[in-house]
Amino acid sequence: MKISGNQLFWIVVTTEVITMLGLRISPAIIIAKQDAWLSMLIGGGLGIALCLLVVHLSMLHPNQTLTQFSQSLLGKWLGRLIVIPFLLVWYVLSAALLRSFADFLHLVLVDSTPIWMIMLLLIGVTIYLTYTAGINGIGRFCELMGPIIILMLLLCIILNIGNVDLHQLMPIYFDSGWLNILKGSLAPAFWFAGPFTFLVIISFMQHPQKALSRSILGVGTTIFLVSVSTLMVLLVFGPNLAAKIRFPYFMFVRTINILNFIQNIDIFIMFIWIFGVFAQLSLYLFIVSYETAKWFKAKKWQNMIWFGAPVIFILAILIPDETSFTQYDKFWSSVIFPVCGICIPLLLWIITIIKKKSVSR
Numbered sequence: 001m002k003i004s005g006n007q008l009f010w011i012v013v014t015t016e017v018i019t020m021l022g023l024r025i026s027p028a029i030i031i032a033k034q035d036a037w038l039s040m041l042i043g044g045g046l047g048i049a050l051c052l053l054v055v056h057l058s059m060l061h062p063n064q065t066l067t068q069f070s071q072s073l074l075g076k077w078l079g080r081l082i083v084i085p086f087l088l089v090w091y092v093l094s095a096a097l098l099r100s101f102a103d104f105l106h107l108v109l110v111d112s113t114p115i116w117m118i119m120l121l122l123i124g125v126t127i128y129l130t131y132t133a134g135i136n137g138i139g140r141f142c143e144l145m146g147p148i149i150i151l152m153l154l155l156c157i158i159l160n161i162g163n164v165d166l167h168q169l170m171p172i173y174f175d176s177g178w179l180n181i182l183k184g185s186l187a188p189a190f191w192f193a194g195p196f197t198f199l200v201i202i203s204f205m206q207h208p209q210k211a212l213s214r215s216i217l218g219v220g221t222t223i224f225l226v227s228v229s230t231l232m233v234l235l236v237f238g239p240n241l242a243a244k245i246r247f248p249y250f251m252f253v254r255t256i257n258i259l260n261f262i263q264n265i266d267i268f269i270m271f272i273w274i275f276g277v278f279a280q281l282s283l284y285l286f287i288v289s290y291e292t293a294k295w296f297k298a299k300k301w302q303n304m305i306w307f308g309a310p311v312i313f314i315l316a317i318l319i320p321d322e323t324s325f326t327q328y329d330k331f332w333s334s335v336i337f338p339v340c341g342i343c344i345p346l347l348l349w350i351i352t353i354i355k356k357k358s359v360s361r
Contacts, residue, residue, distance in 0.1 A: 001204055002204055003139040004139070005210035005214040008210075009221075010147075011283065013146050013218050013221050013222055014142040014276055015279050017149060020188065021226060026247075029184075029234070029239055032176050032183070033180075034172070036230050038172075039182075039185040042189075044189075044192050044227065046185060047219055048192070048219055051216060055202060059211055060353075062208050065200045065294060066200055068203075069352075074351070083291065083295060086344075087292060089196070090195070090196070090287055093195055095313075096316075098281060098316040099115075099119065101277045102316070105118050130286045130305055135204050145276070149276055156253050156269065157228060163235075168238040168239070187333050197284075198215060201287070250266060250270075285308055288304075
């Protein structure tokens with residue numbers, strides 16, 4: 001299984017943009033208010049720095065995923081132990097994404113269908129793509145859907161310019177202050193960097209030397225789209241109303257109305273939303289299945305799909321309500337992000353550099 005540089009770029013854009021627009025705009029506005037777009041830009045800068053760290057770490061261990069090179073650096077038992085937090089995070093993250101999107105579909109499209117049925121259908125098609133095609137099939141799917149997603153997002157921004165009110169952004173900085181703007185940037189920074197997925201997918205690059213440029217380009221494109229979209233949401237709704245809307249970008253698209261002729265564009269956004277989340281769920285299912293197989297030293301990673309998919313589905317069902325997502329975000333920003341996103345990759349990078357220098361002497 002190998003992916004090209006272009007496929008890496010489209011995997012990053014396709015899987016990250018939709019999640020950021022669906023889940024991260026409202027929390028950032030709650031914290032930073034009308035300065036949430038600044039939080040997105042600052043979070044983007046932090047995300048690029050973290051992306052550089054994890055991609056460079058992965059490039060130092062060609063053809064090896066996190067589970068493999070952690071054991072070569074730290075030994076069999078400690079190396080496997082340090083991977084456990086990442087596996088737990090990927091499973092819980094997949095479940096949270098599955099439940100959030102099922103709630104979204106239930107709210108705006110199929111309110112008479114049980115949520116568990118929506119999640120079952122989503123996990124079913126995810127299993128099919130992941131089992132039959134692996135990371136290469138996910139990359140090809142993202143190559144197909146990525147340009148459509150970008151085109152639709154830019155089109156919606158252009159069509160809604162007539163509803164913009166510049167006064168919604170005033171005053172810039174003074175109401176929020178630098179501390180709240182920085183707080184609002186932490187969660188986006190984690191998502192912009194890709195939730196540790198680079199520690200796995202870089203090993204499948206057909207030309208590893210392109211990994212850094214393609215990943216940074218993908219993250220940069222995501223930062224631009226999400227920051228502009230956040231800015232437009234604020235300009236149309238204002239910070240007070242936008243903070244109360246669970247899916248503000250989707251409602252932003254619903255406000256498009258040009259001469260009572262161009263309306264109901266949200267049906268196209270629903271289309272790309274479904275495929276974007278499908279791509280991200282497939283990517284996470286591949287990662288947890290592949291890394292779990294490497295952790296248990298299983299010969300065929302596809303067999304772990306039949307363990308990972310039910311676990312993700314059960315965890316998604318066990319999520320009680322929307323309040324749990326708020327607590328989950330707080331735990332994510334204060335514990336998981338610093339430990340798994342910064343400390344462990346930085347530790348592994350330092351050990352790698354030290355070992356390489358000692359060998360070269």
